[in-house]
Amino acid sequence: MAKKKFGIGTIVASIAILLGIAAIVMMFVPQLNYNSATGLVKGDPLNGLQITFGYSNEVLGKQVPVLDFSFMNLLTYILVLVGIVFALLAIMGKLGKIAPIVAAAAFIVAGVFFFCAEQFMMVHVGDLTGDAASTIVDAFKELYTLGAGAIVGGILSILAGVAVGAKVILK
Numbered sequence: 455m456a457k458k459k460f461g462i463g464t465i466v467a468s469i470a471i472l473l474g475i476a477a478i479v480m481m482f483v484p485q486l487n488y489n490s491a492t493g494l495v496k497g498d499p500l501n502g503l504q505i506t507f508g509y510s511n512e513v514l515g516k517q518v519p520v521l522d523f524s525f526m527n528l529l530t531y532i533l534v535l536v537g538i539v540f541a542l543l544a545i546m547g548k549l550g551k552i553a554p555i556v557a558a559a560a561f562i563v564a565g566v567f568f569f570c571a572e573q574f575m576m577v578h579v580g581d582l583t584g585d586a587a588s589t590i591v592d593a594f595k596e597l598y599t600l601g602a603g604a605i606v607g608g609i610l611s612i613l614a615g616v617a618v619g620a621k622v623i624l625k
Contacts (some may be wrong), residue, residue: 463621467545467554470621473614474538474561477568478531480610481506483603485571499601502527505575519578526567526574533564534611541618554621561615568608572598 481502488497500509506527510517540557543549549556567574577594579587 461624463624464545466617466624467541467557467621470541470557470561470614470618471538471545473610473617474534474541477534477564477607477610477614480568480603480607481531483606484601485568485603485607486575486598487601488597489599497597500575500598502531502571502603502607505571506531508576508578522576522578524574524576527571530564530567530571530574530607533560533567534614537561537564537611537614537618541614544618544621551622554618558615558619558622561611561618565608565611565615568604568611569600571604572600 483501484499485502485505486500488499500521503509505521506524508519508521508523510519512518537557537560540549540553540560544553544557572595575595575598577591579590
């Protein structure tokens with residue numbers, strides 16, 4: 455039985471998989487930092503789980519929803535997983551040159567989505583509609599800036615996309 459030789463393309467695709475896994479781990483790192491206008495009020499940062507699946511705070515003994523489920527933030531992590539799967543397919547030699555191209559596209563789009571985490575979060579406004587709801591959402595989003603999790607996750611995902619895209623060129 456002949457051994458399969460590992461080329462530089464296989465190595466960069468493997469690096470892309472590791473970068474993708476590291477990007478998914480950023481779900482547990484603060485992605486949005488609280489930033490009050492005066493700097494006097496301190497708030498807790500929000501991690502990827504909170505901005506993706508929503509969370510509630512306890513106020514006067516009652517759970518009050520703050521954020522709702524955000525499909526677009528979930529799509530970020532789904533795209534990273536798609537990139538990892540197609541990078542694995544590229545390493546195994548399946549689907550020809552399509553696998554690394556799809557993996558690269560998925561990683562790069564996910565990387566851009568990491569930087570849009572603040573815009574994608576769904577602020578719970580209850581029964582409010584119209585201008586009142588949009589004013590609350592805008593005010594809430596102004597209190598947060600991108601944190602380390604979103605920035606590092608975006609960079610890692612884009613680097614993974616470039617690495618797996620290099621497999622097409624390097625063979």
